[in-house]
Amino acid sequence: MTPIIEAREVGFAYRRSAAVLTDVSVGITPGRGVALVGESGAGKTTLLRLLLGLTRPTAGRILFDGTALELGDRARMRSFRRGVQTVFQDPYSSLDPRQSVARIVSEPLRSLGLLKDLPRPARRAAAGERVAAALHAVGLPGDAAGRYPHEFSGGQRQRVAIARAIVCEPRVLLADEPVSALDVSTRVRIVDLLAELRETRGLTVVMVSHDLAVVAALCPQVAVLERGRVVEQGDTAAVLGSPRHPYTRRLVRSVPRLPARPSQSS
Amino acid sequence: MSLLEVAGLRVRPGDGRDLISDLSFTVDAGGRFGLIGESGSGKSLTALTIMGLLPPGMTASGSVTLDVPGMGRTEIVGAGERRLNRLRGRAASVVFQEPLTALDPLMRIGHQVAGPLRRIQGLRGRALREAVTAALEEVRLAEPGRIAKAYPHEISGGQRQRVAIAMAIACRPALLIADEPTTALDVTVQAEVLALLDGLVSAHSMALLFISHDLAVVSGITDHVLILKDGVAVESGAVLDVVNGPRHPYARELVDSARELDAALDGLNATDGGTR
Secondary structure (H helix, E strand, O other), rough: OOEEEEEEEEEEEEEOOOOOEEEEEEEOOOOEEEEEEOOOOOHHHHHHHHHHHOOOOOEEEEEOOEEOOOOHHHHHHEEEEEEEEOOOOOOOOOOOOOOHHHHHHHHHHHHHHOOOOOOOOHHHHHHHHHHHHHHHHHOOOOOHOOHHHHHHOOHHHHHHHHHHHHHOOOOOOEEEEEOOOOOOOHHHHHHHHHHHHHHHHHHHHEEEEEEEHHHEEEEEEEEEOOOEEEEEEEEHHHHHHHHHHHHHHHHHHOOOOOOOOOHHOO | OOEEEEEEEEEOOOOOOOOOEEEEEOOOOOEEEEEEEEOOOHHHHHHHHOOOOOOOOEEEEEEEEEEOOOOOEEEEOOOOHHHHHHEOOOEEEEEOOOOOHOOOOOOOOOHHHHHHHHHHHHHOHHHHHHHHHHHHHEEEEEEEOHHHOHHHHHOHHHHHHHHHHHHOOOOOOOOEEEEEOOOOOOOHHHHHHHHHHHHHHHHHHOOEEEOOOOHHHHHHOEEEEEEEEEOOOEEEHHHHHHHOOOOOOHHHHHHHHHHHHHHHHHHHHHHHHHHH
8 A cells, every 4th residue: 555655765964963864764554553752862753844744854755645745836735734734742832822722723724725615604604614523523512612722721722733633634643742741641531532533534643752652552553763763663562562672672661660460350 | 756747738829729738648767658640739839848948929837847867856837948948958858850940051060969068068179079979970970070060951861860869869868859850751761760769769768759640650669659639638558559449539540541551552562472
């Protein structure tokens, strides 16, 4: 199957400094979401920015549906944006505090011109419907549309951000540490929500995360990055279940765990 | 007699509702106690109260006493600044979450570590320099000489947190308070820093008050825990009892969340054979 997005031998370096990414190849096929794991400075976020078409690689290519993504080609970037949306880490800085939730969530509809063929009044009604459907899909009440970000908790804000990402019905959702700013119980609920959207909407979830438990729950594929290189990639179960690279092994071993349950219950 | 005794503690801002209400717990000399809660539960405020560092406008009532052999018993709530200053660093000290804000960005590391050693132990000159090097070596910083000359921004987050720990334990406090000390760190660095704390606390028979939102982290390093929600203690007890048989619905929710994430990783190990 042709990957929806593919990084082919990409590299990235800032001018006159050491490379941030070297010779990275990652493919995202439908339904096979990839988690990019590694530590601070490993290049996860840079790779995500390349996959999102926000930054141009300094070596190699990013392919979208099999052909090279040209950041200058506006029509093509528009269709790319429609198919590939993003959720950021911090729901406190990623939502404009001066805009209502309805306006925030409908933004992709306007910027991608998805409703521009409709006459004006119909456009407004259609946008309202799409927003309501998106809010419903992320488990927010219908009256959330008229409210503002400050009225919501961190977990609810992240739901708003997810609603904004799915309102144009993308095929791929790229998320940068989508739950690391949240409390543990909220984190589990957002992970459950992403898993549900993945099933019900056929959404492929690509995620940057340092939290291996979240990765294991959401992405069937994983690529482990260390200092800008992919040191191990493949099925999540295989890579994290029996890691081969020493770095992956150390990563898996370092995850804090609860003490084992007493033997009678296991 | 307990080293730290918190009894009926209540903290509130000038006008509003209680941020901590009727909180009681004790930490014995050399004991390890975990405070668990999510953002806004009042766990950091508890740490600040114990250090007598409540922000202006906040008032505490009830009782917080530190009973350190050789220093006598001190009631923290209502104590004057001079009294508190004698306790800080020796009776109790803190490691905060974000080492970048805990360290002065304009001061070389060596100079900052020297601070408590000079002030509290009265060291000067060569003895002071040697004590700084020893303090940096104690937290397993390779090249203590280079680190001492560096500014905080020139070293990594994990190294900065080691420096903050070195400063906190430099004068051998009876109680070390660690407030989310590894939350800002990468997972492998977190594991190293936890192992370091574990070793240091044992080696110097310090008591540890470990504050975190992460049940798995706390359960690995402490033996008693207290779960805070909205400033109220909802459950406390031995770590194994709490994680294996939480009684309060909120405690159960926390344990279930942690177990759910654990299970995702365990599932991998179980299916491992079939996927290769």
